[in-house]
Amino acid sequence: MNIQWYPGHMAKTKRLIKENLSLVDIVIEILDARAPISSRNPDIDEMIEHKARLVVLNKADLSDPIINKQWKNFFNTHYSNGILINSMMGQGIDEIIKKIEKMMKDKLEYLAHRGRKNKPIRCMIIGIPNVGKSTFINRIVGKTSVKTGNKPGITKGKQWIRINEKIELLDTPGILWPKFDDQNIGLRLGWIGSIKDEILDQEQLAFHLLTFLTQNYGDLIKRRYKINNLSKGTLEIFNEIALKRGFIIKGGELDYQRTAEMILDEFRKGKIGKISLERPDKT
Template structure:
């Protein structure tokens, strides 16, 4: 399998864009994939937003293990950061997000009024890696009849503020960050969840790595879904048994590895195997101890 790389040129440009517009916002929304909260965040984000108040949004919570999602929310809260689970496809959790944004900057807004400044909407910016649902969330938050509130001083030409439900304005900028793939496991997990296009990867190897993980962490799910009598130690043997049970066979009785690979990837992403989270707070704490 080829090495998955990150793009420092793109990263530098995006970092500068965010920093340029950061002074215009009151709060940052950091968007993560609820299935991979560690791998779907850029490790430089806190440095980039320079201590600006932040709310974490765990999107795609409908695809993740609800128990583990709650563990993540509790973990972030202990770290002094409020986190909310949402589903951008149906809008679940987004009302709670708008309320949380207002609460996060409540003291700042009250201080403005005490100084005799006029009341204004809360201004927010969303940052996140590609394919975690930024556009879907913005579309749900703004609604079809969202009104652009016009250019603000100091904003790069073409950037717009859009009014959200509630007293909130969103700076509609391409707040996209690429993660650093120094740890190849990060690249693998983003490939599992579809954040990296399948076309640039070896799908058979990616699927084998996913099978190995799922057979280790979710053996009962795998046995039930793929009619496995038992989980073997060798991941390739499990993959071959799954292929036989699904009829992924080509002439001569040989295993069709590409077909079973695509089946597993599709069924994982469509939650047919089960609601699965690939990273837990314990994983993060273990990595920090190493």
């Protein structure tokens, strides 16, 4: 499965980030807690240079709690910060505001000293498509200020949002990188819904996901799809799931497309269970 994707708007977003960088104090890099390495843009270090950075692992409600802790330690060790959050429900959001204020303490004091209290700290939110940037902003602001959606490519341009008298955020469109050297990165990005479904073969994507899940989260697959024996191979398991769900097309054939979409959808919504696709000790 060859995954290559770099539409024009990605190049535009990269320019947008570069052009606005001088206006911001902190870059908030949002990663997907299920795949913190694959969801990290390798160009980011080069793009944001020495700007202060806060690493946020979003969708921590969908990932494996044990591995979440390991990632938190990993990012705290290597990048001096890493906060686990759930933008849907708001967990971890307060910690972020405190962290931003702490990181910018000197600047806030300096501005207050100069009598320029109303100049806010500006944070740019960046991350790959569908990672939850806009949801995070809405949660932090406490109301729907920007559009969100369960597919990539929702945010089209930049937008400034004031969260309180001290902090202003800049929402940006999701950005992916030109090519995925490692096939597994492409797969994980497909699984978490950061690559448009239309350009990927859903059956292959789901088949690979099911293989990963039976190998790493076998008990969850057994429980969700009532499978007793996982040793029979992915194809057989896939067929069994299709049959159990009654996904059959005219003539009695199994509906692979529908089964594939269902497995991907259930994984993305966390219905199979709390699953991490990457762990720090395997990178």
